[in-house]
Amino acid sequence: xxxxxxxxxxxxxxxxxxxxxxxxxxxxxxxxxxxxxxxxxxxxxxxxxxxxxxxxxxxxxxxxxxxxxxxxxxxxxxxxxxxxxxxxxxxxxxxxxxxxxxxxxxxxxxxxxxxxxxxxxxxxxxxxxxxxxxxxxxxxxxxxxxxxxxxxxxxxxxxxxxxxxxxxxxxxxxxxxxxxxxxxxxxxxxxxxxxxxxxxxxxxxxxxxxxxxxxxxxxxxxxxxxxxxxxxxxxxxxxxxxxxxxxxxxxxxxxxxxxxxxxxxxxxxxxxxxxxxxxxxxxxxxxxxxxxxxxxxxxxxxxxxxxxxxxxxxxxxxxxxxxxxxxxxxxxxxxxxxxxxxxxxxxxxxxxxxxxxxxxxxxxxxxxxxxxxxxxxxxxxxxxxxxxxxxxxxxxxxxxxxxxxxxxxxxxxxxxxxxxxxxxxxxxxxxxxxxxxxxxxxxxxxxxxxxxxxxxxxxxxxxxxxxxxxxxxxxxxxxxxxxxxxxxxxxxxxxxxxxxxxxxx
Numbered sequence: 001x002x003x004x005x006x007x008x009x010x011x012x013x014x015x016x017x018x019x020x021x022x023x024x025x026x027x028x029x030x031x032x033x034x035x036x037x038x039x040x041x042x043x044x045x046x047x048x049x050x051x052x053x054x055x056x057x058x059x060x061x062x063x064x065x066x067x068x069x070x071x072x073x074x075x076x077x078x079x080x081x082x083x084x085x086x087x088x089x090x091x092x093x094x095x096x097x098x099x100x101x102x103x104x105x106x107x108x109x110x111x112x113x114x115x116x117x118x119x120x121x122x123x124x125x126x127x128x129x130x131x132x133x134x135x136x137x138x139x140x141x142x143x144x145x146x147x148x149x150x151x152x153x154x155x156x157x158x159x160x161x162x163x164x165x166x167x168x169x170x171x172x173x174x175x176x177x178x179x180x181x182x183x184x185x186x187x188x189x190x191x192x193x194x195x196x197x198x199x200x201x202x203x204x205x206x207x208x209x210x211x212x213x214x215x216x217x218x219x220x221x222x223x224x225x226x227x228x229x230x231x232x233x234x235x236x237x238x239x240x241x242x243x244x245x246x247x248x249x250x251x252x253x254x255x256x257x258x259x260x261x262x263x264x265x266x267x268x269x270x271x272x273x274x275x276x277x278x279x280x281x282x283x284x285x286x287x288x289x290x291x292x293x294x295x296x297x298x299x300x301x302x303x304x305x306x307x308x309x310x311x312x313x314x315x316x317x318x319x320x321x322x323x324x325x326x327x328x329x330x331x332x333x334x335x336x337x338x339x340x341x342x343x344x345x346x347x348x349x350x351x352x353x354x355x356x357x358x359x360x361x362x363x364x365x366x367x368x369x370x371x372x373x374x375x376x377x378x379x380x381x382x383x384x385x386x387x388x389x390x391x392x393x394x395x396x397x398x399x400x401x402x403x404x405x406x407x408x409x410x411x412x413x414x415x416x417x418x419x420x421x422x423x424x425x426x427x428x429x430x431x432x433x434x435x436x437x438x439x440x441x442x443x444x445x446x447x448x449x450x451x452x453x454x455x456x457x458x459x460x461x462x463x464x465x466x467x468x469x470x471x472x473x474x475x476x477x478x479x480x481x482x483x484x485x486x487x488x489x490x491x492x493x494x495x496x497x498x499x500x501x502x503x504x505x
Contacts, residue, residue, distance in 0.1 A: 012043040013188055013213055015051050016195045018058040019206025024213065025050045030185060035101035035334040036324035038370035044185045047214030049221035052180070055210035056227040059151045059178030062207035067148050067176040071125040077203035078170050082118045084197045085111070092190060096162050097325040099187045101334045101372065102286045104326060107162070113455070114166035117473055120455035121170035127478040128175065140490045146482040148176035149253060150229035153222045155243065156191075157235045158184040158336055159289045159394075165191055167459070168232045169209065171477035180210045180228070182218050186336060223247045230481065232472070233257065234291070236392070237418070237464045244467035255468035255480055257291070257460055259392040260420030263401075264294045264449075265409040265435070266309055268301035270425035271447070275309065276316040278425065278449030279398070284320055284376045285450075287335045288396040291465075292421050292443070292450050296389055297378075297400045298409045306402050310380065314360050317376040317398075322365040335395055338371035344395040348377055351388050357381045362396055384412050392418070406431055414440040419462030421451050442466070 012029055014021040024045035032042045066074070085092065089111050096107035130144040154168040165181055172179045183191035195211055198204055212218055222228055223246040230253040233243045240258030247254045264279055282294040297313065299306040320331035335341050345363055352358055357380040365375030380400040382389045388399040403409045413422050423445040424435045432446045442461035445451030453459055453473070460471025470476040 010040050010043055012045060013192065015045070015047060015055070015213060016192075016209075016211040017051070017055045017207075018210070019199075024048070026214070030215075032099065032186065032188060033337070033370070034098055035336055035370050035372040036326070036368060038338070041099065041189065044188050044213050046185070047212045047218045049217065051212045051214070052218055052221040052225055053227075055180045055212050056151055056225055058207040058210050059180055060227055062205045063148070063151060063176070063178030066173075066178065066205055066208055069176070071128050071174075071176075073203065074174055074176065075122050075124050077201060078118055078122045078124075078174055080201045080203060081170065081198065082115060082122065084201065085115050085118065088193075088197060089115070092162055092193060094326075095190045095193055096187075099189045100158060100161055101336065102289075102325050103330050103333050104328070106286055106333070107325070110160055110163045113452075114163040116455040117163070117166040118170040120473060121174040121477065124174035124478065127475070128482065136488075137490070139492055140488065142486065142488045145485045145487065146175070146478070147485055149481060149483055151178040151180065151227055152230040152232065152481060153180040153182065153228050154232040155182045155219055155222065155235070156184060158186040159286065159291075160234075161187040161190040164234050165194065167234075167472040167477070169194075171473075172481050173204070173208070175478060175481040177230075177481055178208055180212060180222070182212050182214065182222060185213060185215050188213055219243070220246070223252070224250055226250070228252060230254070231256075232480070234472075235259075240467050241464075253480065255460075255470050255472065255476075256466065257472065258465050258467060259418060260291045260293075260461065260465050261296060261390060261392050261416050261418045262292065262294045262421040262423070262441075263296040263298050263409075263413045263416075264423045264425065265298045265406065265413065266300065267406060267424070267426040267428065267431060268305045268309075269427045270309075271427060272309070272312055274447050275425045276312050278423070278447070279313050280316050280320065280376070280449075282423070282449035283398045284317060284332050284396045287333050287374065289335060289394055290450070292452050294421075294423055294449065295393065295398060296413075297398055298403055298412060299400060300403050300405050300409050303402075310359070310378075310400060314378055317360055317378060320376055322362070322368075322373045322375045324368065332373075332376060332396055334368060334370060334372035335374055336372070338367075340395070341367065341372050341374050344374055344393060344397060347388065347393050347395075347397065348379070351379050351382075351386070354386065355381075356386070356388070359400075384415075390416065406434065410435070410438050414438070417464045420465035421445065421461065423448065423451060442471070
């Protein structure tokens with residue numbers, strides 16, 4: 001619901017600019033609702049270019065001094081941030097559950113992964129070291145230095161309100177940049193709490209970190225703003241391409257992580273319990289609203305072997321309970337909104353009309369008070385070119401594709417325009433090695449449901465799953481937020497011994 005900003009019993013969120021909370025210049029706002037109950041949590045202003053301009057000016061001013069702060073001192077500020085987040089782990093998880101809907105256990109794991117990113121960024125003094133080579137000519141030495149790009153912005157999605165902002169914020173700060181965050185307008189409360197906690201860390205200058213709430217107008221203002229040097233984005237593939245194209249046209253560095261259509265390849269020799277647990281946890285955890293969620297089950301082998309594997313998975317999925325995320329008995333949380341449920345139900349109905357078999361029907365689950373519950377759904381007999389096998393639906397829907405063997409499975413998965421993640425279930429080392437060598441995805445898993453790497457390793461896919469050269473986290477996080485500077489120096493002194501056959505300047 002969008003309408004003009006008006007007095008209400010529910011608060012309207014403010015922007016965080018220049019180290020203080022300030023009303024947006026927006027004249028419109030939208031509702032932020034609990035997906036489980038439909039309760040109105042807050043009004044979210046649809047910020048303006050003027051809001052972005054003020055945030056960039058604040059970040060630019062604070063960054064001038066921050067970049068001159070010693071790397072080890074910047075790292076110590078992240079130590080403080082890590083401790084503060086850890087102290088508020090439960091509170092942050094409850095905010096995620098309330099705002100996004102996922103189960104409390106899942107939310108706690110998400111907060112933990114965000115804290116891991118802070119821990120990885122704390123290694124900045126080591127990761128920012130350059131290189132040098134002396135004596136390349138008479139009295140001539142050459143060195144490289146890594147320096148901050150300036151002011152960076154992050155545009156983050158609804159499905160990981162605690163983790164994904166921490167893919168970017170700590171790395172940006174550790175490398176000496178100013179920061180502007182545009183969280184998803186659907187889940188703004190965790191980011192708001194993050195900034196409140198950052199306010200209490202004296203080592204982080206006021207104005208260095210800013211939040212601008214909003215939607216399309218704010219995104220476009222970020223992409224166009226001449227004072228923003230780099231943009232980090234996570235979202236759908238089409239939006240990632242748009243962000244990358246518009247931002248690079250405006251001379252910005254971009255990392256835009258897009259969508260996915262991740263597959264499980266199940267070979268006949270796979271351990272049945274490992275398969276059922278891994279598939280159900282990945283496909284239906286967080287109601288399938290993860291870029292790492294498996295959404296295509298590729299069964300290899302004879303029809304009898306395929307049927308047996310599918311029966312076990314359907315039986316395990318049928319035992320999962322759908323409901324509100326704050327209920328400890330819930331396995332499958334609501335999707336982000338009743339509108340999202342309506343869209344997903346339409347996808348299931350379309351598959352049914354095409355003659356595909358709904359072997360587990362999540363439409364039968366109680367939609368819940370917020371109208372956003374959808375149970376695990378499994379669709380069998382899916383042609384390899386059908387939409388439910390090729391396009392990201394972003395819900396608890398698992399398409400079943402049947403193939404003869406690993407070679408055919410890889411042909412199918414590699415033909416996808418996406419390349420985020422692929423999982424193989426097998427007990428064969430030879431099959432696993434061929435999979436590792438041949439699968440065209442950036443993140444692979446063997447006998448695990450979700451192949452998300454830890455924060456000390458880069459996170460990112462291939463093909464249409466990313467529009468960038470550098471991924472999030474790991475070495476790439478430090479590389480993206482810095483520019484390399486090469487300095488060649490000559491000192492004419494008695495210590496400058498001539499180099500045989502070397503350069504003479």
